[in-house]
Amino acid sequence: MVYRHICKEAPRQFARFARELFGIGTEAAGEDGEKRAAEKGVEALADFIREMGLPTSFRVLGIKDSTKFREIAESVRLMPGCVHHFSAEEIYRILLACML
Numbered sequence: 001m002v003y004r005h006i007c008k009e010a011p012r013q014f015a016r017f018a019r020e021l022f023g024i025g026t027e028a029a030g031e032d033g034e035k036r037a038a039e040k041g042v043e044a045l046a047d048f049i050r051e052m053g054l055p056t057s058f059r060v061l062g063i064k065d066s067t068k069f070r071e072i073a074e075s076v077r078l079m080p081g082c083v084h085h086f087s088a089e090e091i092y093r094i095l096l097a098c099m100l
Helices: 002-006 011-022 030-051 069-075 088-097
Strands: none
Touching: 002 030, 002 088, 011 030, 069 088
């Protein structure tokens, strides 16, 4: 979920990730090609995670209650990342998306 959230901000890095790990190339030149490759790479990673039998959502783990997510998001120590600086609100939205 986090990669889906940030891949649009770093298409070049995620396109490289897609190429190096999954052999996904850019079909179109330039930024559009990089964006498509980045998104395909993130989806390939999700498919790999499912193929390995790893949990892909909180629901799969049996977590049905999201009432603590706001509190969790607010308690996270926010540190600069290499691509994106997350806010507590973004973390909360990502946690909610992981319920699906």
